[in-house]
Amino acid sequence: MLWLLGGLALVVAAVTLWQALQLQDRLALAQDEQLAVALAALTQSVIDQRTLLIDAPAYLAAQPAEGLRRVTFRVSAMNGDWLAGDQGLPACPWATSLPGSGTPERYVAQLRGTLMRVAAAQRHVSGERGGTPVVVQAAAPMAERWPGWPLLWDTLKPLYAAAAAMVVVVWMGVGMALAWINRARAALDQPAETPSSGYDGPAELAPLVERVQVLYRAEHQWVDEQRRFLADASHQLRTPMAVLRTQLQAAMAGDTPAAEVLPQMLHTVDRAAGLADQLLSLTKLEQLKRRGELQPVDLRQVARDVVLEVAPLIAAKRIDFTLDEAGFHVPGDATMLGELVRNLLANAIHHAPAGGRVGIVLRQGAQRLELIVWDEGPGIDDAVMPRLFHPFAATRGGIGLGLSICRQIAGSMDASVELYNRTEAGKVIGVDAVVAWGQGP
Template sequence: MKLPTRPSRATSLRHFLLRWLLGGLGLVMASIALFQLVAGFVNLAQAQDQRLVERLGHREASGAEVATSMDRDAAFYRIGLADGSWIAGDRLLEAFPWTTSLPASGEPWLYVSRRDGSPVRAAAALRHEAHGAGRRIVVQVAEPLIARFAVWRAYPPALFGWLGLVAAGMSLVIVTGVAMTSRWLERARRALDAPQLDLALYDGPSELRPAVARMQDLHVKQREWVEEQRRFLADASHQLRTPMSVLRTQLQSAIAGDVPASEILPQMLHTVDRATDMANQLLSLSKLEQIKRAGKLQTIALHAVALDAVMELAPLIAAKRLDFALEGDEKLGARGDALMLGELLRNLLANAIHHTPDAGRLGIVLRAYAGTVELVVWDEGQGVDDALRPRLFQAFSATKGGVGLGLSICRQIAEAMGASMEIYNRVDAGHVIGVDAVVRWSQGP
């Protein structure tokens, strides 16, 4: 069972830098102080062990010589036999319990013992008895164990005072640096908020210059897009108002009985069809904007998309008894979006069907050559007047009763897929025999 993860909370860059840098500085200072404390402890422990060994005297010294030396020192000492019997020194110091483990060479044995219930650091060694049968005796010396932990006496508070002073100075440097960084970021924010920005005057962080330039470019494109949509909506509302006004007039005439129903109803049906076409084209433009913003293009099979569009418009082709042909490599592909390309083909085919005379011919050709892929919709229409060509792809510039959006949408779809679209008159022996609508991808799939 997977436990739910808690989403990370957003925080300011300034707070993050302060916590990270000051926390890191504190960790470094604490590490230095801890190292000094550990080093002090080790030095004190080594010094104490060295003193104890020195107080034991030379390994060849006799017990009497050891006792005389101990009397001159402040350390606790005890001299006894191997069985633990006391001979001289401090009776409160416990006897060495592991006499059989002491080296016969007289090397000292360092250990922790007790004196009157208090822990002590002790050293023990074998020595010769000064008088008598030359027996070996056990000599012990000790100091309070607490002496090896008195680090504060070995490293005075002045050292830690210096550490604190250095930490305060570094903290001031960090806070100042973060404050300067915050001011630079504030300059970048003001630059992004400015409606017009000359990048030559930008004085924020150089690392943010590409992001600022990119955001300014997006702002410009957004303003252009909003202005374009505003103009489009104004034109669309004007174009839709016309068929609605015509339909209203026709309804009033039908209600008043000024025109026979058999005459006015077909007119009303034509007006409704024109308004429906307009609404469908506007919806197509809305769909196109959504797909363009998604920006997900992939290689698609042109033949399959063309076949779907032809099957959808087959009733219109059959109604005019047109001879249709779909030619080209079925495996040919290009970068695009199947929905967008289908919308483009339906518009071009509907336009070709409308302009092709009854029992005429039209078709689609798919071809590739020299790294170029082309999709051609051809018909046997009357051709395009040269006077109309400059505004052929402008929105709401219809001729012969059209709504004026089809070719404009087709070109926008082609450009959104990285292709181009043009309309050519097909000429034979100096006469126009039809029209070719060519969608061209300059690079192959």
């Protein structure tokens, strides 16, 4: 508001200065014209020498124009000798250079300490001695050339009235805007459960308040989720560390042979390392979500790379693996998409029986793209299915983060992931993990 009012004050000051200069120019021009009229009146009274000396002041004072009665005059000989008028007014210092045509010259002089604007002209007096040149001077105070405040006020009253009205409008407008902002701030200080509820400000600010509330709730939800996740992660990491400590103590005390305890310790370390890797994957996933940078990824190439990576696991369980692939691209991040496929495939290999079958199918429909990882495992209990995608909720032998990471990766790439028991003749014969982009018919 101070900036607005300050700018308005500068505009008013600039207009005032401009009006004052314009008025000063008009007053100066009017005064110069007044002095020219006075010179003409004096010349008209100069008929002969006697009239010049006796009647000229009376003639000038008797003029009906008020301006002429304020004019001081002097008539001098060409050598500067006073002939009539006010002797205090100095004789024209340029008398000999005045035009013989009678054109007046204007200059500034001083009369008893007051600056005067003087018009001087050469005139010829008709008389007994013939035509005699004289210098006629008419003078008025210089102060009359500058506008006084009352005159300037009369000129600028409309401007100042408009400026005062604008000040009131600006003050009221800024006050209303501040009131609206305070309402919006109050609504944002207590985010409502539903968008823009509790906000009674102008409709123009409602979308902004709603958006900020959505962001506020999302941030709080994310922080709450991270707190719960860290609490669960610390609990899950504490367990293998406690087991490893117990195993080390047993080995140091000699209670358990080293050949027996070392493989157990290796298994515990692998379990902790796997959990740490999955925690790191969640961190990368959060970065991917916040960047929102998704590029077309060749899903067939990603699937092939993952199969080559987990080939030792497939060989160790003598699994019959098949890859039924179709070439298409999906929006995503190649690294995180590989993590998604790797988790699903590792889960399928883990639950598949030795010598069983596992496969990947890439299927493209009219409005839907699918990646299916299937196995011949024992299936999933209906009571366990709803919580499988929760962090640290796992079936027997799992770490408990893989499926949760899979769902989060899929969600960040506008995809979905679901698990289904595959049945035949009413009997569960395996599990299908389906990652889908788009909507089905």
